[in-house]
Amino acid sequence: MRRRESLTGLLFILPALLVLCVVVFYPLTWTFWLSLQEKILISPVNDQFVGLAHFQKIFTDANLWKYIWITLVFTISSVAIKVVFGMIGALLLHQNYPGTKVYWSLFTIPWLIPSVVAALIWRWMLHEQFGIINQVLISIGVIDTQIPWLSREFLSLVSVIVVDAWVGLPFMIIVCLAGLKTIPEQWYEAAKVDGANSLQQFSNITLPSMKTILLVMGTLSFIGTFNSFNIIYTMTGGGPINATNTLVIYIYRTAFTQYNFGLASALAVITFMIISIIVIYYRRLLDREGEF
Amino acid sequence: MKKLIYLLFSLMLLLLITACGNEETASEALSPNESKSEDAITSDDQTVEEVTITAWVMGTDDYWRSYHDDLVERFMAEYPHIKVDLDYIPWGEGENQLITSAANKTLPDVSTIAGRWTAQMVAMEVVESLDSYFDSNFSNEFVDAAWNTTQYQDETWGLPVGFTTTGLFYHADWLEEAGFSEPPTTWDKFLEVAKAFTNDGKYGFGLVGDNSMETTMFWAPFLWGNGGDILTEDMSKAIFNSPEGIEALQFYKELYREASPEGSISNRRGDSQNLFLTGAVGMTTVGPWFPKFIEDDAPEIEYGITPYPLKKQPANLGTADHIVMFNTSEKKEAAWTFMEFFTNQENDLKWAKHQGFIPYREANLNDEEITSNEDMAFFLNVAEDAISYPTLPEWPQIDQAIADAIQQALIGTKTAEDALNDAAAIVNELLGN
Amino acid sequence: MKRLLWYITITIFALFMIFPLLWMISTALKPTNEIFSLTPSFIPENVTFQSFIDVIKMESYRRYLGNSLFVAICSTIISVLLSSLAGYGFSRFYFKGRKRLLHIFLSAQMIPGVILLMPIFFIMTNLKLMDTYLGLILAYVTFSLPFSTWIMTGFYKRIPRELDEAAMIDGASRFKAFVKVVLPLASPGMVSTAIFSFLVAWDEFLFTLTLTSSEEKRTLPYGLYSFMTQYGVEWNNLMAASIIAIIPPLIIFLFLHKYFLRGFTSGALKE
Numbered sequence: 001m002r003r004r005e006s007l008t009g010l011l012f013i014l015p016a017l018l019v020l021c022v023v024v025f026y027p028l029t030w031t032f033w034l035s036l037q038e039k040i041l042i043s044p045v046n047d048q049f050v051g052l053a054h055f056q057k058i059f060t061d062a063n064l065w066k067y068i069w070i071t072l073v074f075t076i077s078s079v080a081i082k083v084v085f086g087m088i089g090a091l092l093l094h095q096n097y098p099g100t101k102v103y104w105s106l107f108t109i110p111w112l113i114p115s116v117v118a119a120l121i122w123r124w125m126l127h128e129q130f131g132i133i134n135q136v137l138i139s140i141g142v143i144d145t146q147i148p149w150l151s152r153e154f155l156s157l158v159s160v161i162v163v164d165a166w167v168g169l170p171f172m173i174i175v176c177l178a179g180l181k182t183i184p185e186q187w188y189e190a191a192k193v194d195g196a197n198s199l200q201q202f203s204n205i206t207l208p209s210m211k212t213i214l215l216v217m218g219t220l221s222f223i224g225t226f227n228s229f230n231i232i233y234t235m236t237g238g239g240p241i242n243a244t245n246t247l248v249i250y251i252y253r254t255a256f257t258q259y260n261f262g263l264a265s266a267l268a269v270i271t272f273m274i275i276s277i278i279v280i281y282y283r284r285l286l287d288r289e290g291e292f
Numbered sequence: 293m294k295k296l297i298y299l300l301f302s303l304m305l306l307l308l309i310t311a312c313g314n315e316e317t318a319s320e321a322l323s324p325n326e327s328k329s330e331d332a333i334t335s336d337d338q339t340v341e342e343v344t345i346t347a348w349v350m351g352t353d354d355y356w357r358s359y360h361d362d363l364v365e366r367f368m369a370e371y372p373h374i375k376v377d378l379d380y381i382p383w384g385e386g387e388n389q390l391i392t393s394a395a396n397k398t399l400p401d402v403s404t405i406a407g408r409w410t411a412q413m414v415a416m417e418v419v420e421s422l423d424s425y426f427d428s429n430f431s432n433e434f435v436d437a438a439w440n441t442t443q444y445q446d447e448t449w450g451l452p453v454g455f456t457t458t459g460l461f462y463h464a465d466w467l468e469e470a471g472f473s474e475p476p477t478t479w480d481k482f483l484e485v486a487k488a489f490t491n492d493g494k495y496g497f498g499l500v501g502d503n504s505m506e507t508t509m510f511w512a513p514f515l516w517g518n519g520g521d522i523l524t525e526d527m528s529k530a531i532f533n534s535p536e537g538i539e540a541l542q543f544y545k546e547l548y549r550e551a552s553p554e555g556s557i558s559n560r561r562g563d564s565q566n567l568f569l570t571g572a573v574g575m576t577t578v579g580p581w582f583p584k585f586i587e588d589d590a591p592e593i594e595y596g597i598t599p600y601p602l603k604k605q606p607a608n609l610g611t612a613d614h615i616v617m618f619n620t621s622e623k624k625e626a627a628w629t630f631m632e633f634f635t636n637q638e639n640d641l642k643w644a645k646h647q648g649f650i651p652y653r654e655a656n657l658n659d660e661e662i663t664s665n666e667d668m669a670f671f672l673n674v675a676e677d678a679i680s681y682p683t684l685p686e687w688p689q690i691d692q693a694i695a696d697a698i699q700q701a702l703i704g705t706k707t708a709e710d711a712l713n714d715a716a717a718i719v720n721e722l723l724g725n
Numbered sequence: 726m727k728r729l730l731w732y733i734t735i736t737i738f739a740l741f742m743i744f745p746l747l748w749m750i751s752t753a754l755k756p757t758n759e760i761f762s763l764t765p766s767f768i769p770e771n772v773t774f775q776s777f778i779d780v781i782k783m784e785s786y787r788r789y790l791g792n793s794l795f796v797a798i799c800s801t802i803i804s805v806l807l808s809s810l811a812g813y814g815f816s817r818f819y820f821k822g823r824k825r826l827l828h829i830f831l832s833a834q835m836i837p838g839v840i841l842l843m844p845i846f847f848i849m850t851n852l853k854l855m856d857t858y859l860g861l862i863l864a865y866v867t868f869s870l871p872f873s874t875w876i877m878t879g880f881y882k883r884i885p886r887e888l889d890e891a892a893m894i895d896g897a898s899r900f901k902a903f904v905k906v907v908l909p910l911a912s913p914g915m916v917s918t919a920i921f922s923f924l925v926a927w928d929e930f931l932f933t934l935t936l937t938s939s940e941e942k943r944t945l946p947y948g949l950y951s952f953m954t955q956y957g958v959e960w961n962n963l964m965a966a967s968i969i970a971i972i973p974p975l976i977i978f979l980f981l982h983k984y985f986l987r988g989f990t991s992g993a994l995k996e
Contacts, residue, residue: 005820006818006819007820008814008818008899009814009818009819009820009823012811013810013826015810016807016810016870019863019867019870020833020867020870022848022863023848023867024841026848027844027845028836028844030843030844030847031840031844041392041394041416042391042412042415085738089738092734092735095731099732103735106742107738107739107742108978108982110742110743112971113967114928114930114949114971115946116928116930116946116949117949118745120953121967124752125745125748127555128553128554129555129567129570129572129763130566130760130761135765146555148554148555148557148558150558151554151556151557151558152557152703153703166741166742166745223835227838229837229838229930234930234950236558239502239503239557240558240703241699241703248837248839251839252839255843257692268839271840275836278835282835283828283831351955352951352952353956357785379941382950382954383954385934389938392938393938395850397850398850493763561956562954562955562956563957565957570762571763589758
């Protein structure tokens with residue numbers, strides 16, 4: 001009987017599992033296999049098994065560490081902005097003043113813009129000569145000459161971080177707000193009776209109650225940002241001189257501008273390892289919080 | 293739940309609208325062809341078997357679309373038994389799309405292609421050699437400079453469909469105001485003028501420095517003008533890091549530092565053209581299509597065109613686009629008919645007038661309208677100094693290595709010499725030495 | 726005083742969030758000759774709807790829109806269907822390795838698309854799914870499936886098991902009990918997964934870039950990206966096209982955001 005039960009259960013899961021196998025797990029094993037091959041699309045005659053040669057090449061190449069570093073800076077900064085400002089936005093919206101609803105929709109609408117479009121608009125706004133941002137900053141006196149936002153190495157990294165955060169912020173706000181709404185009002189009232197000020201209320205009630213949500217969302221957002229492709233590809237394409245070349249962009253460029261699928265797959269395997277570490281951490285987190 | 297139904301309904305409606313829209317235009321596009329083919333069957337005794345060929349055209353803007361839509365329509369009117377399925381691919385994704393399609397064998401029958409990609413595709417063994425399709429006189433009808441770009445390892449791999457040279461555009465009134473009587477002809481003069489233009493948020497030269505092949509396009513004429521070259525004659529070794537090359541890059545860097553917007557690092561040709569049109573830069577180098585843009589977008593500009601300023605010898609970049617047939621095609625006959633039509637004398641002239649490209653057919657070089665047009669005449673004249681990129685499969689990667697080197701030198705992470713030497717090492721490895 | 730401070734802060738925040746959108750609208754309403762200006766102004770001198778008309782008239786644009794709608798709706802339906810089934814399996818049956826399998830599902834969500842891109846490219850080629858709707862739909866379903874399954878699992882867990890058991894005692898089969906009793910109760914969860922899946926498919930760029938070659942199959946993100954031509958960008962048209970592209974998700978969101986929030990908070994996050 002029990003056996004039959006679990007079989008029925010598996011039957012419900014099977015269709016989804018099948019699709020995932022075809023499009024995720026099977027290709028994943030293929031990536032591992034490809035990483036051991038010489039496979040360059042533009043010279044198909046050279047296809048052959050090369051073992052770990054690609055990995056050897058990658059690890060002796062100083063650039064890998066630079067791109068890992070860029071990826072981490074990009075991801076951590078963007079996630080930090082999203083979490084901090086997501087929380088601030090949610091706290092601001094968690095009020096009952098007239099007009100809150102309007103603000104709520106203003107905060108969430110950007111979420112509906114396709115990320116390619118968002119990146120294009122920002123690229124346009126950040127243009128040195130035609131961009132509105134330089135125009136505004138000059139007219140309010142913050143800067144006195146036009147700044148080429150996407151042409152300096154450091155600035156362009158900052159720009160893509162801010163834009164990525166902008167794109168991800170609405171969702172973070174929505175979730176944080178939903179989390180805030182689950183905290184019972186009585187707790188705050190009780191705290192007020194005990195004479196706690198707003199800061200104490202925040203650190204003693206709000207923050208502990210939000211801990212799980214923030215951790216889960218932070219990790220999820222970390223993975224999402226780590227995998228971010230559309231924004232950087234559209235805004236800078238990884239440039240100038242690889243200043244915004246994250247691992248994902250690096251893999252894409254290796255595969256689709258050098259057409260070196262073997263090398264790109266080896267990079268993909270390394271990236272997969274890094275992601276796996278994060279996922280394992282995330283799983284521990286969920287287990288500890290008793291999600292399942 | 294009610295809301296859900298409304299929602300589904302409105303989505304369906306939206307879907308329906310777009311679907312109808314497509315169908316309508318699709319049938320519109322079809323109808324002249326259909327009626328024609330009926331004519332063909334009734335008037336001719338022998339019925340010809342209908343074939344459909346697929347064709348890709350690189351370029352997604354209105355100018356390119358309207359011209360090629362019309363061309364295909366005229367072709368199908370003339371050859372009712374051949375139907376052409378036309379697709380537009382963005383230039384930026386074109387190389388990518390061709391190579392990935394070659395790898396998974398989903399190439400169309402014919403495609404237009406940038407001349408600099410042709411050899412690479414030939415090396416992938418997917419391009420049809422065309423020599424058996426035409427007789428010996430055929431090649432004489434084409435302008436040599438354009439025709440030569442289709443030759444690789446003594447075979448013909450494509451037909452020219454577009455040929456351009458480049459010149460230096462300048463704001464004539466700026467020049468006058470700055471007290472110059474004539475446009476710059478030498479590097480020193482060029483820098484002097486460019487510096488004179490640079491003040492008050494305006495710049496002398498609209499330079500291109502993004503990490504793409506357009507940067508190489510901008511810089512290469514300076515290299516050639518200084519007596520340098522990209523590769524040795526037998527294409528076995530990089531020589532762009534010669535003293536001439538280093539000097540040319542240093543000059544380019546000086547132009548950038550002294551007389552170009554700092555944002556040029558992320559500018560492409562389109563950006564520098566817009567900067568010119570809005571009067572943010574005084575000079576930029578563009579091809580022959582540009583006068584039409586000026587006329588459309590900024591007719592008030594007083595502009596002049598002059599050859600690339602030179603150091604040792606005159607030089608400018610000549611580029612050709614090709615139309616090629618892929619050897620995976622199962623309708624080679626029809627494909628060739630289409631290619632022949634695409635590049636015939638009439639269409640060459642039409643394209644030249646439509647887009648401002650210079651003719652690649654000898655017979656059109658003396659066309660009244662073209663020779664009497666001052667701008668056109670200019671681009672025709674500089675054709676004799678036009679240098680094309682070497683034709684070899686590794687070119688796109690060489691191109692990229694040079695563009696990267698230029699960018700590094702411009703930003704200053706490497707000196708011009710180091711940047712070019714490093715790039716030369718990459719190129720030499722690509723070339724197998 | 727506190728209220729004033731609140732209004733000031735939230736207005737500044739909102740302005741930052743909404744500014745690009747305003748600039749988008751402003752650009753779309755400008756005629757071409759105002760677009761490239763060295764002193765860009767926020768309010769167009771001559772307001773024109775020409776770019777909207779131009780864009781709607783573009784056959785290729787209507788096709789991108791139609792393709793995106795079709796692909797997104799199809800992958801949404803499939804994703805909701807599969808995740809409703811799988812979620813039920815995960816929440817009701819305690820078989821061996823259940824937890825591990827759910828973990829595997831979830832980790833599928835976290836693998837960057839670019840890692841799978843090259844093999845998928847070959848697989849789609851072998852299955853003759855390059856440049857087809859089916860290929861895109863299949864890919865997009867997997868992007869939303871793991872997370873959707875997770876949401877649904879959480880949802881079913883909140884529906885008492887006694888309900889299906891009661892139905893089964895009344896003589897309904899397992900499947901019937903699921904369809905007739907459990908599924909209707911889980912509909913808010915299905916709505917959240919639907920919105921999630923739709924937005925994922927609507928936004929996707931990398932795979933449409935690689936898996937489509939003809940204009941006939943190109944979806945919106947690629948279509949909009951191709952507004953950047955070799956001669957630069959017609960910003961007013963691009964912005965008009967983008968604004969129209971926001972409308973479908975906006976409609977969905979306006980109608981369904983309540984379901985979505987409820988579904989998301991109860992499914993994905995513990996209350």
